[in-house]
Amino acid sequence: MTEQETTFVEQCRAFLQSRWKAVAAGIEAGSFCDPLLPDHVVLRKHVVSCLTSPTKSYHYVLPTQVLAKCVNPSLDSHSLQASYAKAGAFDARTIAHKVIVPFDQENHRVLGGAPEPYVNNPLRCPAITAKFRNQQKNKDDWDKLIMVLDTVEQQSEKAFTRAVLDQILAEIYRLLSTVRVLYPTPNRVSLAQTVDAISKFTASKSGGDRVEAVCTALFRTIACEFGLFDEVRRQKVNVADAVSGMGADIECCLKGRVVLLVEVKDRSLTMTQLDSKLDVARAKQISEILFLAEQGIARTDHSKVQERIRSEFAIGQNIYVSRFQDFSAGVLILFGEKGRVRLLSLIGEELDRVGSDITHRRDWAHLLKSL
Numbered sequence: 001m002t003e004q005e006t007t008f009v010e011q012c013r014a015f016l017q018s019r020w021k022a023v024a025a026g027i028e029a030g031s032f033c034d035p036l037l038p039d040h041v042v043l044r045k046h047v048v049s050c051l052t053s054p055t056k057s058y059h060y061v062l063p064t065q066v067l068a069k070c071v072n073p074s075l076d077s078h079s080l081q082a083s084y085a086k087a088g089a090f091d092a093r094t095i096a097h098k099v100i101v102p103f104d105q106e107n108h109r110v111l112g113g114a115p116e117p118y119v120n121n122p123l124r125c126p127a128i129t130a131k132f133r134n135q136q137k138n139k140d141d142w143d144k145l146i147m148v149l150d151t152v153e154q155q156s157e158k159a160f161t162r163a164v165l166d167q168i169l170a171e172i173y174r175l176l177s178t179v180r181v182l183y184p185t186p187n188r189v190s191l192a193q194t195v196d197a198i199s200k201f202t203a204s205k206s207g208g209d210r211v212e213a214v215c216t217a218l219f220r221t222i223a224c225e226f227g228l229f230d231e232v233r234r235q236k237v238n239v240a241d242a243v244s245g246m247g248a249d250i251e252c253c254l255k256g257r258v259v260l261l262v263e264v265k266d267r268s269l270t271m272t273q274l275d276s277k278l279d280v281a282r283a284k285q286i287s288e289i290l291f292l293a294e295q296g297i298a299r300t301d302h303s304k305v306q307e308r309i310r311s312e313f314a315i316g317q318n319i320y321v322s323r324f325q326d327f328s329a330g331v332l333i334l335f336g337e338k339g340r341v342r343l344l345s346l347i348g349e350e351l352d353r354v355g356s357d358i359t360h361r362r363d364w365a366h367l368l369k370s371l
Helices: 003-029 041-051 056-071 092-106 130-135 139-155 158-178 191-203 209-226 271-283 299-314 324-353 358-370
Strands: 231-234 250-254 257-265 288-293 318-322
Touching: 003 056, 003 092, 003 158, 041 056, 041 139, 041 158, 056 092, 056 139, 056 158, 130 139, 139 158, 158 358, 191 209, 191 324, 191 358, 209 231, 209 250, 209 257, 209 324, 209 358, 257 271, 271 288, 271 299, 288 324, 299 318, 318 324, 324 358
Parallel strands: 257 288, 288 318
Antiparallel strands: 231 250, 250 257
16 A cells, blocks of 8 residues: 555544444443434435345445545545546545454454455445446345435535444444354453453443343353252343243242242342342242342341341241352352353353343453453
8 A cells, every 4th residue: 555545544544433432432321313313314224224235245335435535525435446437536445444344343243244345246346336236236225325425425515424424333333232242251260360350340330231141140150060050040131020020130940940039239238129029039939039239238228137137037038148249259169160161151141142232242252352
């Protein structure tokens, strides 16, 4: 590449990183507003269609072409090759392969994982225009690509082009929820590494999802390693126990019967919460309840909770209250290295199973990679 091309690639990479960070932060905070809505509903639908097209090469077109146009408004976003016989022609393949492909790989191959999408047959033409429609097998999505790029060129405004790019990035971010994250579980892991990874993971707020996933994986590992349970059940964190039919956040079963209820609290346990679960346990005739409360028993209810635990024991109800770290410390030692590796793997499986937010799944993958 020439020095000018190198500079352009670096500018595109920097601009993409800046907009991706802003869009992702907005979606995660719940403050993102789709820039093409409500005025450009059809255009937004075409963006989604192109990013999810059966023709994988098309997934890379809009991010590449619109990004280049954002960085250099004088370019023609239809252009695929510098030989395109119109003003604003440029080599889009360089941006696709040096900027968008690495971006795709960094984000779990959400666009499809193609290493060189612009050398595939659908994009072996000078430009994305009607002139080259007949050489496309997927003519419908080709027309949609043209429609989006035509609109960008017709508007010819920096603000509008950036709005289209932001919409493209928002749709890519949303597609991440459908992607299966690769979790690089290590072949061996120490007790200290395991505790550190879990502590870092559960330290971030998640509405209870992270700590529930870890706890569920812990009890599934107990089932695998020690055979104390033959099934461990958990619903999504935002599904109420009463709605799901579950007695608590986690149910541990043996021979078809629930033998242990596990209620996970990322805060402190109150008397009201204890009473609520006691009613459920009695109704279901379950005598063992474990509360894993990260902040222990609420200070204002401490004496009442302790008294209730003692009185319930007298009538056959066993109630345990512990912090996850305290409860898991000895268990992780008994697991040994093999069991700890299994636990780390099962945490990822649990995050995938309930469709946890991409931020949680991505963070767990990054933590495993650092071990």
